[in-house]
Amino acid sequence: MDYVAPTTIEDAVGALSSTPESRVFAGATDLIPQIRSGRPEPGLLVDLKRIERLTAVTEGANAWTIGAAAPTSLLTEDPGFSNQFPGLSEAAGLIGSDQIQNRSSLGGNLCNASPAADSVPAMLVNEARAVVATAGGTRTVGVGEIATGPGRTSLAPGEFIVEFEVDKPPAHSGDAYLRMTPRTEMDIAVVGVGVRITLDADGNCAEARIAVGAVAPTARRVADAEAALVGQPINDDTLAAVARAASAACDPIDDKRGTIAYRKQVTGVLAKRAVTIAAARAAGEDTENAATTNGAH
Amino acid sequence: MSRTHINCTINGDQTDFLSESGGSLLNALRDDVGLMGVKEGCGTGDCGACSVLMDDRVTCACLIFAPEAEGRTIVTIEGLANADELHPLQQCFLEGAALQCGICTPGFLMAAKALLDKNPHPTETEVRYALAGNLCRCTGYDKIIRAVLDAAEGMRASAQTGDAA
Numbered sequence: 342m343d344y345v346a347p348t349t350i351e352d353a354v355g356a357l358s359s360t361p362e363s364r365v366f367a368g369a370t371d372l373i374p375q376i377r378s379g380r381p382e383p384g385l386l387v388d389l390k391r392i393e394r395l396t397a398v399t400e401g402a403n404a405w406t407i408g409a410a411a412p413t414s415l416l417t418e419d420p421g422f423s424n425q426f427p428g429l430s431e432a433a434g435l436i437g438s439d440q441i442q443n444r445s446s447l448g449g450n451l452c453n454a455s456p457a458a459d460s461v462p463a464m465l466v467n468e469a470r471a472v473v474a475t476a477g478g479t480r481t482v483g484v485g486e487i488a489t490g491p492g493r494t495s496l497a498p499g500e501f502i503v504e505f506e507v508d509k510p511p512a513h514s515g516d517a518y519l520r521m522t523p524r525t526e527m528d529i530a531v532v533g534v535g536v537r538i539t540l541d542a543d544g545n546c547a548e549a550r551i552a553v554g555a556v557a558p559t560a561r562r563v564a565d566a567e568a569a570l571v572g573q574p575i576n577d578d579t580l581a582a583v584a585r586a587a588s589a590a591c592d593p594i595d596d597k598r599g600t601i602a603y604r605k606q607v608t609g610v611l612a613k614r615a616v617t618i619a620a621a622r623a624a625g626e627d628t629e630n631a632a633t634t635n636g637a638h
Numbered sequence: 639m640s641r642t643h644i645n646c647t648i649n650g651d652q653t654d655f656l657s658e659s660g661g662s663l664l665n666a667l668r669d670d671v672g673l674m675g676v677k678e679g680c681g682t683g684d685c686g687a688c689s690v691l692m693d694d695r696v697t698c699a700c701l702i703f704a705p706e707a708e709g710r711t712i713v714t715i716e717g718l719a720n721a722d723e724l725h726p727l728q729q730c731f732l733e734g735a736a737l738q739c740g741i742c743t744p745g746f747l748m749a750a751k752a753l754l755d756k757n758p759h760p761t762e763t764e765v766r767y768a769l770a771g772n773l774c775r776c777t778g779y780d781k782i783i784r785a786v787l788d789a790a791e792g793m794r795a796s797a798q799t800g801d802a803a
Contacts, residue, residue: 342660343640344705373662373701374682386660414695438771440686443695444702489789526770527684625729 346388350503351476356387357499358476365389365501367410368444370437394503395448397421403509407446409471409502410420411475413460425509427534427622428516432463435520438527448502454488457555461488462535463518464505465552465562471556472503474524479503488559490606513547514539515622517615520554522605523598530555531599532607534587536615538570540623546570551583551612556591556604563590566612583616584609646707648673649717657704664688664699666707667714675715675744677775686772689745690714696752698771717745718751726789726796727751736785738776746772750786758794762787 347353357363362384366372376382389395395410400421407416413433416422423430436445436459450458451471461484469484476499484505487494496502510516516537522528533554541547549570554560566586575578588609607634621628642659646653646669657666662683667673667690679687681700688699692715718725724732727747737743746769753768755759760768765786766779774782 344642344659344703346705346708368701369703370701373703377681386703388703390706412695436692437683439752439768440684440689440696440698440771441683441701443692443697468641522668 342382342384342386343388344388346489348391348393350392350394350479353387353389353392353501354447354474354476354499356385357501360385361498363387363499367395367446367449368412368441370441370445371455375416383451389448392495397504399531400611404544405507405509407447407505407507410446412443413445413447413450414439416444416447423599426463426467426507426516427628428518428537428619429460429463429467429507432459432518432520432533432535435459435518435530441508447505451484451487452494452502454490454492454494454559456488456491456558457530457533458488458560459520459530459533459554461560462533462552462554463516464468464507464535465551465560466516466535466537467507467510468550470506472506473500474503475500482552483507485562490558492530492547504613510537511539512529513541513625515619517618517622517628519611519618521599521611529598532556532604532611533560534608534611534615535560536612536619538575538619541618544624545572545574546579547572549616551587551616553590553608553612556593556608558592561590563612564589565590570616575616580613580616584613642705644705644708646709647711647712659703661704662700663690663692663704663707663712665704666704667699667712673714673716676687677741677744679741679745680738684771684773685742686745686749686769687742689748689772693750694752694755695786696749714746715747718747725751726792727786728791730785730792731782732746734781734785734788736781738774742774742776744770746774753786754790754793758790758797760771760787760790762768 364383365387389410395408416433450460464484520530520533520536535552537550539548549567551566569582589603591605593604645654655670677687679685682699683701
């Protein structure tokens with residue numbers, strides 16, 4: 342394997358097109374284990390971390406810009422970011438150990454295209470946009486358009502994500518991400534649920550965004566669960582409707598970490614809890630880091 | 639596989655070495671630089687035995703390609719003590735018998751150092767979370783957690799009295 346570390350997007354695009362054997366990487370936390378497990382070695386490793394824009398996390402007037410290769414630890418350490426996006430920050434804080442979070446990135450988490458990637462449901466409910474570098478410049482697409490199935494993305498050969506744009510939430514909004522894992526730490530989601538709730542002046546739900554992960558080939562928004570909340574108060578009845586819709590939206594696999602029936606049921610439970618936490622945040626109530634307890638009390 | 643010339647700072651010293659461009663920093667540190675304190679456990683980022691600090695952040699050396707170290711500052715277990723004087727973490731691990739076979743110990747110490755560098759007053763829960771990426775297969779974690787808490791307390795006391803830790 343050869344290695345290059347371009348310092349501009351143009352040079353990275355050029356390096357990638359120089360050989361079909363090329364492969365971009367950010368933290369390499371998925372790439373190196375994949376190579377060790379017998380996947381073919383790339384001929385040319387293109388390290389994106391020397392491109393300043395790829396590792397910067399910046400707050401603009403109306404949106405945050407998160408470099409696709411920025412270590413996820415930046416998202417948990419920055420109080421400005423975690424106050425505005427507690428759910429996305431907590432999701433980033435669930436990706437492996439401190440050692441991993443100092444290397445793992447939102448770009449890698451998305452483009453590795455694991456259905457269980459923790460940051461993806463949290464990005465989906467914040468309607469994050471991906472700025473994609475191409476041979477001709479850049480194009481911007483919704484985060485939901487990147488992963489197309491386990492290990493597969495819509496990116497053409499030679500394309501890579503430069504950064505994510507995430508609009509600041511409107512007033513009276515809150516987000517949350519919960520995942521189910523048998524162990525507290527260092528595990529892969531059996532179910533993940535991201536939620537963003539915006540409340541109106543009466544405390545009813547003005548807007549709901551709900552996304553599930555690890556229960557379908559890609560993370561997905563659940564329109565029926567969102568529709569169950571809009572214009573409604575958040576109470577036992579509407580939460581039960583959310584849980585039913587979230588469970589019904591699942592198309593999971595049976596594997597050693599969870600059966601289909603279990604994943605469906607847990608999705609409903611986590612959806613209820615995540616809505617409750619996001620709504621409390623939207624109402625300005627203090628909530629501790631919910632992700633470490635699966636939202637259970 | 640081509641070889642790359644790498645310049646970086648390791649344990650305070652300007653260091654340059656030749657390494658396989660697709661090889662890991664772990665292998666480079668052990669085989670090319672001769673720092674055998676960096677251990678290989680799983681090789682996939684799960685066990686933390688190869689933990690080193692790169693630009694003050696704890697990372698698994700097995701998940702870093704060697705050429706990524708160019709221009710970076712690396713600290714390994716060999717850089718933890720101040721000459722003959724052990725780091726308080728090392729001293730507390732020794733006094734608290736917080737190790738058995740010792741393979742995981744360098745990684746635990748580097749992860750614990752990264753924690754105390756940014757949080758001098760961690761709770762037990764914070765210590766447990768900060769060390770979640772380090773596995774010990776000999777024994778439990780209680781002595782390790784206690785040793786880190788003891789070291790943190792000692793370092794705070796030293797800092798208050800102005801005594802160099």
